[in-house]
Amino acid sequence: xxxxxxxxxxxxxxxxxxxxxxxxxxxxxxxxxxxxxxxxxxxxxxxxxxxxxxxxxxxxxxxxxxxxxxxxxxxxxxxxxxxxxxxxxxxxxxxxxxxxxxxxxxxxxxxxxxxxxxxxxxxxxxxxxxxxxxxxxxxxxxxxxxxxxxxxxxxxxxxxxxxxxxxxxxxxxxxxxxxxxxxxxxxxxxxxxxxxxxxxxxxxxxxxxxxxxxxxxxxxxxxxxxxxxxxxxxxxxxxxxxxxxxxxxxxxxxxxxxxxxxxxxxxxxxxxxxxxxxxxxxxxxxxxxxxxxxxxxxxxxxxxxxxxxxxxxxxxxxxxxxxxxxxxxxxxxxxxxxxxxxxxxxxxxxxxxxxxxxxxxxxxxxxxxxxxxxxxxxxxxxxxxxxxxxxxxxxxxxxxxxxxxxxxxxxxxxxxxxxxxxxxxxxxxxxxxxxxxxxxxxxxxxxxxxxxxxxxxxxxxxxxxxxxxxxxxxxxxxxxxxxxxxxxxxxxxxxxxxxxxxxxxxxxxxxxxxxxxxxxxxxxxxxxxxxxxxxxxxxx
DNA sequence: CTTAGGG
DNA sequence: CCCTAAG
Numbered sequence: 001x002x003x004x005x006x007x008x009x010x011x012x013x014x015x016x017x018x019x020x021x022x023x024x025x026x027x028x029x030x031x032x033x034x035x036x037x038x039x040x041x042x043x044x045x046x047x048x049x050x051x052x053x054x055x056x057x058x059x060x061x062x063x064x065x066x067x068x069x070x071x072x073x074x075x076x077x078x079x080x081x082x083x084x085x086x087x088x089x090x091x092x093x094x095x096x097x098x099x100x101x102x103x104x105x106x107x108x109x110x111x112x113x114x115x116x117x118x119x120x121x122x123x124x125x126x127x128x129x130x131x132x133x134x135x136x137x138x139x140x141x142x143x144x145x146x147x148x149x150x151x152x153x154x155x156x157x158x159x160x161x162x163x164x165x166x167x168x169x170x171x172x173x174x175x176x177x178x179x180x181x182x183x184x185x186x187x188x189x190x191x192x193x194x195x196x197x198x199x200x201x202x203x204x205x206x207x208x209x210x211x212x213x214x215x216x217x218x219x220x221x222x223x224x225x226x227x228x229x230x231x232x233x234x235x236x237x238x239x240x241x242x243x244x245x246x247x248x249x250x251x252x253x254x255x256x257x258x259x260x261x262x263x264x265x266x267x268x269x270x271x272x273x274x275x276x277x278x279x280x281x282x283x284x285x286x287x288x289x290x291x292x293x294x295x296x297x298x299x300x301x302x303x304x305x306x307x308x309x310x311x312x313x314x315x316x317x318x319x320x321x322x323x324x325x326x327x328x329x330x331x332x333x334x335x336x337x338x339x340x341x342x343x344x345x346x347x348x349x350x351x352x353x354x355x356x357x358x359x360x361x362x363x364x365x366x367x368x369x370x371x372x373x374x375x376x377x378x379x380x381x382x383x384x385x386x387x388x389x390x391x392x393x394x395x396x397x398x399x400x401x402x403x404x405x406x407x408x409x410x411x412x413x414x415x416x417x418x419x420x421x422x423x424x425x426x427x428x429x430x431x432x433x434x435x436x437x438x439x440x441x442x443x444x445x446x447x448x449x450x451x452x453x454x455x456x457x458x459x460x461x462x463x464x465x466x467x468x469x470x471x472x473x474x475x476x477x478x479x480x481x482x483x484x485x486x487x488x489x490x491x492x493x494x495x496x497x498x499x500x501x502x503x504x505x506x507x508x509x510x511x512x513x514x515x516x517x518x519x520x521x522x523x524x525x526x527x528x529x530x531x532x533x534x535x536x537x538x539x540x
Numbered sequence: 541c542t543t544a545g546g547g
Numbered sequence: 548c549c550c551t552a553a554g
Contacts, residue, residue, distance in 0.1 A: 435548065461542060476542075481548070484545085 438473060440482050445502050448479055448486070449509050456517040457483065486510045 440448070451467035460476035468474040489497055490507035 437548070458543075478548075480544075
């Protein structure tokens with residue numbers, strides 16, 4: 001089967017089990033695509049087994065005879081998994097209306113949050129793709145797929161252990177408190193951002209969701225150690241407690257302190273964006289089903305964002321409580337809706353000609369936070385309303401409904417340089433901002449070269465402290481990277497060099513120092529004679 | 541956190 | 548510049 005998508009699309013599935021670490025010198029990193037491939041496949045498979053459960057039971061034996069190579073899913077952009085290509089991003093999957101939840105969960109396990117009870121192809125016709133006629137001229141065209149699934153939102157009643165000490169957030173706090181002396185503010189902020197974008201967290205959360213789903217299907221996954229304790233997505237308390245409480249109870253107030261008020265929701269259906277399936281006429285219906293299932297699975301295996309709509313209006317403020325936003329027991333059943341949006345949806349302004357608001361989620365007392373469909377869990381970092389880029393950079397307001405095209409212009413900083421921080425990427429709950437490019441000036445290069453000549457390569461923190469201590473925007477990683485490019489620059493012909501020309505004299509010194517230190521193991525030599533070495537290096 | 545190295 | 552394994 002040729003799925004024209006990449007399974008790694010936003011979904012990392014399970015964490016790679018810890019493998020013995022090779023010595024640093026032996027580190028050769030495998031491409032992340034390669035690394036994740038099998039895991040993603042596994043995720044897709046698990047999803048298939050889990051989400052499709054019932055459907056697959058209907059697949060008759062003949063499916064095994066189908067040559068999957070004949071099946072091709074044309075998913076919008078072609079190779080990209082972006083399901084919102086070609087403007088369809090303005091049509092997010094539409095999820096659900098509120099309907100009354102059954103007395104018991106559909107799934108037997110206490111952790112169950114989502115089941116698919118039925119899937120059907122709603123509209124298959126012989127329309128041709130708008131993007132061009134298919135080769136055979138007969139292309140089944142799937143407009144949308146409706147699935148039934150249940151989603152139960154529960155309040156946490158017995159939140160007795162919040163794992164705060166061991167939580168990601170807590171550990172980060174500790175780290176920061178301990179290390180503030182060493183890390184300049186800008187670097188600390190960067191680390192916060194890094195951590196907030198850490199896939200470790202996401203993977204953990206993803207796994208959490210799936211493990212729950214797996215449990216629901218009596219499918220055990222081996223336990224793993226996670227770098228951080230996972231924040232529970234929803235409470236695994238005694239189902240009977242919430243069941244007997246009814247779907248909605250308590251007063252109209254549903255704030256954080258009224259723990260006994262419940263809003264139970266059942267997602268009856270969702271709609272996926274338009275996608276295309278090409279399948280030969282000779283294929284069986286079962287293979288068609290499976291193909292469609294694969295496509296749906298592909299969508300579900302990506303990171304999804306949940307949008308909350310109340311009375312047709314999008315609820316943007318994730319920090320409000322349900323009652324504050326008007327979600328309470330006396331809502332009309334269809335007043336509340338959810339949208340599922342693929343993760344990459346908001347990324348490219350080109351693909352989203354109309355302003356697609358960026359939705360971020362707050363972990364506390366929000367609808368979005370509790371929706372277990374989400375595979376992309378919140379990072380605790382998003383708990384704060386603002387993401388502070390750095391002390392002199394711009395704060396991005398959580399509630400501003402950021403446009404993917406937004407460019408946040410910030411005032412000139414101390415050095416007179418203007419910083420423009422594009423909102424580049426939305427990955428789940430985090431907005432990862434790429435720093436603006438700041439080419440090294442010749443004087444900076446000179447300072448770097450001089451520092452490396454004295455300190456050597458391999459101790460970039462010291463290089464930073466020596467020569468760039470006051471340059472908050474230059475991290476030691478930056479210096480290491482710059483040295484790498486300097487070495488490269490020095491080795492290529494002047495015609496191939498780009499950017500502001502670096503004096504040849506400096507480049508010569510780069511090569512000299514590089515050659516010297518690569519033979520002298522900067523780390524070890526430094527301890528012995530860090531004052532003598534520079535002289536030697538210079539003379540070489 | 542730092543380092544190292546690939547992307 | 549980013550990302551992240553390894554230490």
